[in-house]
Amino acid sequence: MTTYIGTATSRIDGHAKVTGTAKYAAEFNAPHLAHASVVGSTIARGRIARIDTSRARSVPGVLAVLTHQNRPPMASDDSAYKDDVAPEGAPFRPLYNDRILFSDQPVALVVAEEPEIARLAASLVRVEYHVDLHVTDVHRQRHSTFALEPVERLDDNPFAPPPPRGQPEHSLASADMRHRAEYFVPIEHHNPMELYASTVVFEDEGRLTIYDKTQGVQNVQRYVASVFELDPSHVRVMSPFVGGAFGSGLRPQYQVVLAVLASLSLKRSVRLVLTRQQMYGLGYRPAMLQEIELGINAHGALAAITHEATTVTSQHENYYRQETGWSGLLYRSEHARYAHKLARLDLATSCDMRAPSAATAVYALECAMDELAVALKLDPLELRLRCYSERDQHNDRPYSSKGLRDCYRRGAEAFGWSERSPEPRSMRDGTELVGWGMATGVWEALQVPIAVRIALTANGHAEIACATSDIGTGTYTIMAQVAADMLGLPLDNITVRIGDSTLPQSPVEGGSWIAASVSNGIATTAQAIRAELLHLAKAVPGSPLRDLAPDDVVLLDGRLVSKRDAAHAVSIADVMRHGGVDRIEQEKTASFHHTGAHSHNTHSAVFAEVKVDEQIGIIRVTRVVSAVAGGRILNAKTARSQIMGGVVWGIGMALHEETLIDHTFGRIMNADIAEYHVPVNADVHDIEVIFVDEPDGIVNPLGIKGLGEIGIVGVAAAIANAVHHATGKRVRDLPITLDKLQR
Amino acid sequence: MTRTSPQGRAEDGISLPEKLPVAITVNGVARQLRLAPWTTLLDALRDHLGLTGTKKGCDHGQCGACTVLVDGRRINSCLALAVMQDGASVTTIEGLASNGVLHALQQAFIDHDAFQCGYCTPGQICSAAGLLAEGRAGSAEEIRELMSGNICRCGAYPNIVAAIQQAMGQP
Ligand code: FES
Numbered sequence: 001m002t003t004y005i006g007t008a009t010s011r012i013d014g015h016a017k018v019t020g021t022a023k024y025a026a027e028f029n030a031p032h033l034a035h036a037s038v039v040g041s042t043i044a045r046g047r048i049a050r051i052d053t054s055r056a057r058s059v060p061g062v063l064a065v066l067t068h069q070n071r072p073p074m075a076s077d078d079s080a081y082k083d084d085v086a087p088e089g090a091p092f093r094p095l096y097n098d099r100i101l102f103s104d105q106p107v108a109l110v111v112a113e114e115p116e117i118a119r120l121a122a123s124l125v126r127v128e129y130h131v132d133l134h135v136t137d138v139h140r141q142r143h144s145t146f147a148l149e150p151v152e153r154l155d156d157n158p159f160a161p162p163p164p165r166g167q168p169e170h171s172l173a174s175a176d177m178r179h180r181a182e183y184f185v186p187i188e189h190h191n192p193m194e195l196y197a198s199t200v201v202f203e204d205e206g207r208l209t210i211y212d213k214t215q216g217v218q219n220v221q222r223y224v225a226s227v228f229e230l231d232p233s234h235v236r237v238m239s240p241f242v243g244g245a246f247g248s249g250l251r252p253q254y255q256v257v258l259a260v261l262a263s264l265s266l267k268r269s270v271r272l273v274l275t276r277q278q279m280y281g282l283g284y285r286p287a288m289l290q291e292i293e294l295g296i297n298a299h300g301a302l303a304a305i306t307h308e309a310t311t312v313t314s315q316h317e318n319y320y321r322q323e324t325g326w327s328g329l330l331y332r333s334e335h336a337r338y339a340h341k342l343a344r345l346d347l348a349t350s351c352d353m354r355a356p357s358a359a360t361a362v363y364a365l366e367c368a369m370d371e372l373a374v375a376l377k378l379d380p381l382e383l384r385l386r387c388y389s390e391r392d393q394h395n396d397r398p399y400s401s402k403g404l405r406d407c408y409r410r411g412a413e414a415f416g417w418s419e420r421s422p423e424p425r426s427m428r429d430g431t432e433l434v435g436w437g438m439a440t441g442v443w444e445a446l447q448v449p450i451a452v453r454i455a456l457t458a459n460g461h462a463e464i465a466c467a468t469s470d471i472g473t474g475t476y477t478i479m480a481q482v483a484a485d486m487l488g489l490p491l492d493n494i495t496v497r498i499g500d501s502t503l504p505q506s507p508v509e510g511g512s513w514i515a516a517s518v519s520n521g522i523a524t525t526a527q528a529i530r531a532e533l534l535h536l537a538k539a540v541p542g543s544p545l546r547d548l549a550p551d552d553v554v555l556l557d558g559r560l561v562s563k564r565d566a567a568h569a570v571s572i573a574d575v576m577r578h579g580g581v582d583r584i585e586q587e588k589t590a591s592f593h594h595t596g597a598h599s600h601n602t603h604s605a606v607f608a609e610v611k612v613d614e615q616i617g618i619i620r621v622t623r624v625v626s627a628v629a630g631g632r633i634l635n636a637k638t639a640r641s642q643i644m645g646g647v648v649w650g651i652g653m654a655l656h657e658e659t660l661i662d663h664t665f666g667r668i669m670n671a672d673i674a675e676y677h678v679p680v681n682a683d684v685h686d687i688e689v690i691f692v693d694e695p696d697g698i699v700n701p702l703g704i705k706g707l708g709e710i711g712i713v714g715v716a717a718a719i720a721n722a723v724h725h726a727t728g729k730r731v732r733d734l735p736i737t738l739d740k741l742q743r
Numbered sequence: 744m745t746r747t748s749p750q751g752r753a754e755d756g757i758s759l760p761e762k763l764p765v766a767i768t769v770n771g772v773a774r775q776l777r778l779a780p781w782t783t784l785l786d787a788l789r790d791h792l793g794l795t796g797t798k799k800g801c802d803h804g805q806c807g808a809c810t811v812l813v814d815g816r817r818i819n820s821c822l823a824l825a826v827m828q829d830g831a832s833v834t835t836i837e838g839l840a841s842n843g844v845l846h847a848l849q850q851a852f853i854d855h856d857a858f859q860c861g862y863c864t865p866g867q868i869c870s871a872a873g874l875l876a877e878g879r880a881g882s883a884e885e886i887r888e889l890m891s892g893n894i895c896r897c898g899a900y901p902n903i904v905a906a907i908q909q910a911m912g913q914p
């Protein structure tokens with residue numbers, strides 16, 4: 001009875017987005033709105049010696065200049081600043097004291113009647129610093145790291161290095177062939193198109209309504225209430241539309257603290273929009289160094305994998321994810337060992353960025369696999385098939401489903417992989433060298449407890465409410481599709497409300513977990529609606545449904561219908577009229593019982609073609625085929641876009657993206673969206689997305705796995721491998737810029 | 744070691760620039776504004792006229808989110824001072840649909856899912872409208888090149904190209 005699930009449905013918020021009526025955080029208004037501008041630190045580490053705000057305050061129209069010395073009170077305990085997804089350590093507290101932890105850290109906030117006045121006055125704040133020595137170079141810090149303890153069981157800490165298995169050293173020593181190399185991915189910044197912003201509306205009795213750019217309205221709501229010791233019921237956080245975030249909006253960002261600070265101080269509504277430059281102080285994908293060693297026996301089966309990673313965090317928090325374990329998960333290997341070290345730098349804390357850890361770790365692994373294939377004179381795809389793992393070896397259990405073989409097969413067919421000539425530099429198109437490379441991708445199918453409220457009215461309309469967000473992922477649309485099917489209503493009769501902290505509980509939107517979680521949440525609540533309708537229906541004299549249980553009926557075309565005999569049906573409108581109600585409302589929480597019997601993962605096979613102009617070294621990614629095993633696809637149209645977006649990110653990771661720091665000053669040099677290169681339209685050519693069938697009745701009742709991350713994983717490796725195939729040059733540090741090809 | 748920033752300035756007493764009258768026709772409606780010379784066309788639209796459909800993604804002419812049509816030509820409105828547009832006719836995303844009927848580009852963007860978060864979208868659509876008026880784009884390759892001033896971090900580029908082709912009446 002599915003009508004909408006799985007179809008290519010256009011976004012229900014599409015009209016709002018193409019007409020400019022969709023409103024983002026900086027676009028909400030309030031009477032007497034004041035505007036704020038941030039003054040950032042010019043040093044990377046030290047203390048504020050003195051701040052002179054007199055000239056800034058003398059500018060007509062300036063309302064206040066807030067610093068750590070005159071700000072309203074804020075909580076004094078680290079625990080108050082711990083948001084739902086904070087890592088270990090002491091969270092950064094904006095304008096809290098005189099300590100400078102990173103360059104461009106906010107040191108003062110100017111609030112004025114007009115944004116331009118605030119901006120001018122911010123340039124007039126004079127700050128004197130006591131400067132301490134800083135370090136921002138991961139290469140300099142690589143020998144002063146600290147190691148994360150491996151765990152016995154990954155369930156204890158899914159981000160720690162997994163337990164070793166077998167005797168990897170011994171096995172490597174006796175392997176027929178070994179490959180060892182180091183791979184590097186630099187710091188990358190998310191750069192969502194929308195600038196980080198908060199509009200704080202100051203209401204009666206000091207109640208605050210905050211329009212914030214965030215991936216988690218309830219996370220921000222709890223955090224703001226805790227930092228400012230406010231009655232949580234007086235703080236409401238809204239983000240009906242989010243102009244991209246990619247992980248940067250999982251934690252509350254400093255602009256919301258500063259905007260609230262200003263609003264509380266002035267008892268006025270305040271808007272703060274960060275500049276693109278300031279957004280480089282919000283968090284980033286940590287740079288990572290990875291050393292991978294693979295040992296293989298003569299018939300192409302992996303004997304051992306060792307994977308050692310160093311990633312970057314701040315001086316005050318320990319951010320890390322499962323950096324190393326992907327290797328021993330993706331391929332069968334009896335022996336494996338992992339190590340993960342953190343390097344502290346004088347930067348803001350690193351944070352999640354699209355497919356955190358998998359994007360980087362799998363890049364390294366998949367390049368190493370390619371190098372091994374070249375050394376063995378084996379087709380890279382054939383090597384993957386020989387090392388295919390049917391079980392999750394970390395936890396020694398099967399997958400709930402794993403369609404990776406189909407991804408390899410269908411991806412290779414669509415790409416024409418069998419036409420590849422194996423020798424590097426053997427394929428040409430006119431003056432250009434042509435390279436074909438491939439790689440595997442893997443991510444986790446996660447799910448989280450979530451609550452959904454459904455209000456069904458007698459006229460056959462339903463409102464679906466949940467405090468999750470749509471950061472461009474298509475959440476609005478898939479929620480409407482699932483609800484329409486579960487309630488048996490046309491899509492147009494469904495209204496979706498999200499992005500409001502007063503709605504039913506939802507965790508932050510990230511990790512690709514919302515599609516599965518919220519869809520099953522809708523199904524659970526729809527069940528309760530159906531049960532209530534059936535209860536009412538049985539009260540109707542002579543009801544054809546009187547002997548049926550809730551599982552014996554479905555909702556279809558505005559009617560409650562017996563599954564046994566479709567002629568036995570009653571209309572929702574009649575049932576509700578008879579029962580004397582014009583609206584039924586249910587709110588249920590869906591939780592997911594993980595028995596531990598299976599592992600839940602998504603997979604992909606990525607094939608890339610590059611063309612390289614050898615004279616000047618320009619690399620173009622002319623074709624990418626991404627074949628994805630991601631469980632049940634809810635919306636063929638938006639799902640394809642998700643994967644396509646991930647592929648574009650992979651192109652950026654492979655060829656463009658790199659945050660450059662002047663280590664003398666500890667300051668980011670390319671903190672804007674022209675000098676920090678992201679792919680533009682001309683960089684992106686043909687992208688073909690394939691979803692292989694992957695029915696999965698175990699992962700969750702609807703068989704959904706989520707797609708936000710898997711699209712990027714493996715792409716950079718496929719491109720790097722294609723570049724090697726085209727040129728014979730192996731570049732092991734990203735991005736692969738033309739100077740590296742000329743070396 | 745101590746360091747001070749920014750360098751102090753000699754002059755004292757800050758005065759604000761005088762506001763000047765500006766007449767702009769926006770989406771066919773004549774508007775009279777009094778604006779400081781430092782107000783960009785983008786901020787005039789967003790903050791003074793409440794037309795927040797035009798987006799700010801960088802304020803530096805780097806991303807294209809602020810693209811509008813001025814006298815039919817696409818420009819980055821963050822790089823234009825409003826006072827210099829006196830007498831100009833500006834079309835923003837809010838002015839593309841007529842009588843509730845979407846512009847062919849708007850419909851094509853929906854049909855081809857040519858956006859995700861939607862933040863770059865008004866700029867993309869206005870830029871595409873300018874491109875069509877220029878009559879320079881034929882092939883997909885040309886569209887890609889001539890749309891490269893509009894960044895889409897969500898990576899909807901192939902769909903954007905397909906949408907523009909649809910609006911151009913190409914298959
Ligand atoms: S805001 Fe104008 S180009 Fe980015």
Ligand code: FES
Pocket residue numbers: 193243244472857858859860861862863864894895896897898899
């Ligand atoms: S749709 Fe998000 S930036 Fe283009």
